[in-house]
Amino acid sequence: MSLEWVWFALVGVLLALYAATGGYDLGIGVLYAFLPRSDAERGVLRQSIGPVWDGNQVWLLVLGGALFGAFPLAYADSLSAFYLAVMLILFGLILRAVSLEFHGHGSPFVKELLDLGLFVGSLLPALLFGVAVGNLVEGIGMRAAGGGPQTTSSGLFSLLTPYTLLTGLTGLAVFLVMGSSWAALKTQGDLQRRSAAARSAMQIVLVVLVAALTALTAVTDIAKEQLSNGLGGPAGWIMLAVLIGGLVYARWGMLRNDDWRAFVGAVVTVAGLAGVGAAGLYPNLIRSDSGDRLSVTVSNAASGNLTLVLMLVVAVVAVPVVLAYSIYVNRVFSGRIAPEDVEY
Amino acid sequence: MSALLLDRLQFAFTVSFHFIFAPLSIGLSVLLVLAERRYYRSGLEVDRHASTFWLKLLVATVAIGVATGVPMEFSFGTNWSNYSRFVGGVFGAPLAIEGLVAFFLESTFIAVLIFGRKRVSKRFYYLSAWLVTIGAHLSAVWILIANSWQQTPAGYKIVDGRAELTSVWSAVINYSTVPRILHTVFAAWVIGAFVVISISAYYILKGRHLQFAHRSLPSAIVVGLIAAIMMPVIGHWSAVIVAEHQPAKLAAMEGLYTSQEGAPLYLFGWVDTGGERVIGPYLPNMLSALADLDLYSEIKGLDAFAGATPPVQIVFQSWHLMVALGMLFVLVMLVAGWLLWRRRLAYHRWFLWIMVVAVPLPWVATMAGWTTAEVGRQPWVVYELMRTSQGASPTVTASQVASTLALFVLIYALLFVAWMWVVTGIVRKGPDKVPVEPPRGAGAAAVGAGAGAAGTGARAAATGAPEEVSS
Numbered sequence: 107m108s109l110e111w112v113w114f115a116l117v118g119v120l121l122a123l124y125a126a127t128g129g130y131d132l133g134i135g136v137l138y139a140f141l142p143r144s145d146a147e148r149g150v151l152r153q154s155i156g157p158v159w160d161g162n163q164v165w166l167l168v169l170g171g172a173l174f175g176a177f178p179l180a181y182a183d184s185l186s187a188f189y190l191a192v193m194l195i196l197f198g199l200i201l202r203a204v205s206l207e208f209h210g211h212g213s214p215f216v217k218e219l220l221d222l223g224l225f226v227g228s229l230l231p232a233l234l235f236g237v238a239v240g241n242l243v244e245g246i247g248m249r250a251a252g253g254g255p256q257t258t259s260s261g262l263f264s265l266l267t268p269y270t271l272l273t274g275l276t277g278l279a280v281f282l283v284m285g286s287s288w289a290a291l292k293t294q295g296d297l298q299r300r301s302a303a304a305r306s307a308m309q310i311v312l313v314v315l316v317a318a319l320t321a322l323t324a325v326t327d328i329a330k331e332q333l334s335n336g337l338g339g340p341a342g343w344i345m346l347a348v349l350i351g352g353l354v355y356a357r358w359g360m361l362r363n364d365d366w367r368a369f370v371g372a373v374v375t376v377a378g379l380a381g382v383g384a385a386g387l388y389p390n391l392i393r394s395d396s397g398d399r400l401s402v403t404v405s406n407a408a409s410g411n412l413t414l415v416l417m418l419v420v421a422v423v424a425v426p427v428v429l430a431y432s433i434y435v436n437r438v439f440s441g442r443i444a445p446e447d448v449e450y
Numbered sequence: 451m452s453a454l455l456l457d458r459l460q461f462a463f464t465v466s467f468h469f470i471f472a473p474l475s476i477g478l479s480v481l482l483v484l485a486e487r488r489y490y491r492s493g494l495e496v497d498r499h500a501s502t503f504w505l506k507l508l509v510a511t512v513a514i515g516v517a518t519g520v521p522m523e524f525s526f527g528t529n530w531s532n533y534s535r536f537v538g539g540v541f542g543a544p545l546a547i548e549g550l551v552a553f554f555l556e557s558t559f560i561a562v563l564i565f566g567r568k569r570v571s572k573r574f575y576y577l578s579a580w581l582v583t584i585g586a587h588l589s590a591v592w593i594l595i596a597n598s599w600q601q602t603p604a605g606y607k608i609v610d611g612r613a614e615l616t617s618v619w620s621a622v623i624n625y626s627t628v629p630r631i632l633h634t635v636f637a638a639w640v641i642g643a644f645v646v647i648s649i650s651a652y653y654i655l656k657g658r659h660l661q662f663a664h665r666s667l668p669s670a671i672v673v674g675l676i677a678a679i680m681m682p683v684i685g686h687w688s689a690v691i692v693a694e695h696q697p698a699k700l701a702a703m704e705g706l707y708t709s710q711e712g713a714p715l716y717l718f719g720w721v722d723t724g725g726e727r728v729i730g731p732y733l734p735n736m737l738s739a740l741a742d743l744d745l746y747s748e749i750k751g752l753d754a755f756a757g758a759t760p761p762v763q764i765v766f767q768s769w770h771l772m773v774a775l776g777m778l779f780v781l782v783m784l785v786a787g788w789l790l791w792r793r794r795l796a797y798h799r800w801f802l803w804i805m806v807v808a809v810p811l812p813w814v815a816t817m818a819g820w821t822t823a824e825v826g827r828q829p830w831v832v833y834e835l836m837r838t839s840q841g842a843s844p845t846v847t848a849s850q851v852a853s854t855l856a857l858f859v860l861i862y863a864l865l866f867v868a869w870m871w872v873v874t875g876i877v878r879k880g881p882d883k884v885p886v887e888p889p890r891g892a893g894a895a896a897v898g899a900g901a902g903a904a905g906t907g908a909r910a911a912a913t914g915a916p917e918e919v920s921s
Contacts, residue, residue: 157561171546178538185527186843207513409539410614
């Protein structure tokens with residue numbers, strides 16, 4: 107087990123942690139335009155993610171930093187190749203941050219603008235993260251350059267293919283499952299019932315999209331390559347089991363009206379999806395559309411051993427500590443939110 | 451315009467905008483801890499309201515800081531991919547560590563401060579304020595470790611055209627790391643102190659929230675005084691390291707075109723870039739004296755770095771502006787400290803007005819200092835290892851950067867307006883009132899009593915004696 111393998115797995119874990127935490131608040135942001143029917147209900151939804159969204163988003167920053175430090179080529183090539191898409195994600199994240207934090211200060215007109223900002227600012231990343239992952243898997247234009255393969259493009263529309271649109275929609279669907287599961291867990295009354303209904307419907311949509319994605323992958327040669335990568339090995343089977351286990355566990359929770367289990371199932375689902383994607387990609391980080399020679403892989407992208415060891419030591423110590431205090435603090439804010447609890 | 455120029459403009463604009471809010475968050479967090487400490491020890495309602503008031507300002511600032519900080523984390527990859535490919539093995543790790551050890555602390559526990567007053571114990575709340583402050587400072591530490599490595603790279607070797615880490619200690623504690631961290635953190639404290647002093651002085655002048663203002667002033671003046679005095683001390687340390695490790699930057703800071711023994715120090719001036727000289731009053735031999743403790747030591751001029759010199763006028767002017775303002779802050783804070791000590795602050799309205807309107811100056815100084823450091827590093831993105839012109843993303847086109855830069859300018863302008871609007875609203879509303887206020891209409895008496903309270907406030911903060919605040 108090489109250090110590069112460990113770091114690939116760790117980047118996968120960080121991706122899963124961001125998807126598992128940031129995913130539900132992105133989902134809430136999108137559902138915000140559809141689920142609530144009054145200002146009070148909108149306030150409850152905002153309050154449900156108010157204390158947590160900022161901390162959740164830090165996993166994305168850590169993921170970015172870890173990719174930068176461990177696999178500089180993957181960080182540099184993916185971000186510059188997806189330039190406009192990444193910028194749209196970033197503008198989205200700016201919009202939603204400000205919309206959430208400044209909502210309490212606005213006039214009614216400003217509040218309506220901020221409501222729109224929260225929706226658009228959540229929809230853009232929720233959709234484009236999946237599109238980006240789809241491009242890593244499907245392959246982008248690469249050329250040989252000093253220091254390793256380098257991307258040849260940076261357009262926005264070249265990123266949108268049937269395959270990547272499908273991965274984008276799948277990402278959006280899983281975030282919506284998580285968001286509605288969170289809403290069902292954190293709200294009460296009529297809003298809670300609507301959230302639970304959305305949760306159930308969105309999970310069916312998700313399963314259909316995952317099936318379509320699997321079929322589309324199978325008819326291209328991506329599938330063959332993915333099976334010969336990590337997906338055919340034990341890691342791939344474990345991740346598939348996690349994905350299916352998450353879907354089943356969530357469904358079981360929904361059927362028993364157990365909101366906590368349904369939410370945990372949704373979190374496991376997204377972790378499984380990230381895991382399956384990662385297993386199919388390994389040892390690549392960015393697949394070249396013109397043959398393996400130009401793909402960015404764990405070996406040609408990795409930093410020196412000392413960097414990997416240093417970051418590993420920090421991660422092994424810090425990640426459990428962070429998880430421990432985040433969970434401890436989140437327990438302070440546990441429980442369903444009533445309209446009178448809304449503080450912003 | 452070329453893609454490279456637009457890349458540079460976009461980075462300069464986004465990072466400068468972020469740098470309005472990041473230092474204020476750090477400075478305010480220190481004063482928030484001190485305010486919460488007063489409440490933790492006194493248990494008085496007025497102290498709780500004061501702490502909540504500063505928290506509101508901090509939260510509005512952190513919100514913009516977070517929103518504008520996220521793009522920075524990714525900007526190296528989006529616009530500077532060749533730079534990222536070259537330095538990632540050294541430069542990426544501190545960014546990852548910054549997220550893990552700093553951002554999580556700050557974001558998790560600021561949520562406790564915002565939503566947790568009724569949900570957690572007073573002790574845990576106070577602890578949370580500390581953790582937010584520690585998180586804010588740790589983020590400064592790690593980003594400056596990364597930035598200092600760009601200025602004075604160490605602990606690496608070049609393997610296949612990429613920088614590879616060879617010594618964690620040398621890379622992290624490189625030549626300039628420690629003074630640059632201290633210099634930046636104290637600059638943030640000055641900003642935070644000026645904001646708290648400005649708002650408190652405004653309330654005293656308007657005869658509003660007197661108890662609050664007089665209890666907030668002492669700690670802000672103490673923090674501001676310490677930081678303002680430390681600035682030139684650390685700044686000198688920093689400049690000596692620049693002289694040793696980035697001589698071209700030092701030459702640009704002083705507009706020294708030709709290498710010479712016994713180089714002069716300009717008080718201010720204008721660089722005649724065509725004639726390659728500086729017009730202005732100067733102290734002979736002082737640059738040599740300050741850099742080397744030797745009146746006749748040789749200082750290298752820009753002529754020693756042909757083809758690799760920074761834009762002289764910008765660096766010269768920003769450096770001199772920063773130094774002049776830094777000296778002004780020492781003077782102002784000494785006066786403030788003296789008046790506080792003599793309990794005469796409330797009687798000198800002219801001085802309070804100066805403190806009210808002086809509030810933008812620490813930002814001007816900080817931006818000027820930052821400009822000196824970063825423009826002075828040019829043309830290098832990593833000093834003497836990689837030129838900025840080699841670092842940009844080769845595939846990202848000028849029109850793409852132009853469109854994102856336009857959007858950044860538009861969105862950030864809106865953010866700035868929103869932030870000003872929110873902050874003005876918070877200040878206009880003021881802290882929540884304590885039910886028992888001194889009777890209105892006793893203007894002069896209130897100011898006089900306030901002057902006394904400034905002194906007792908300091909003592910109350912130290913002793914937590916509740917009976918002193920009943921006036």
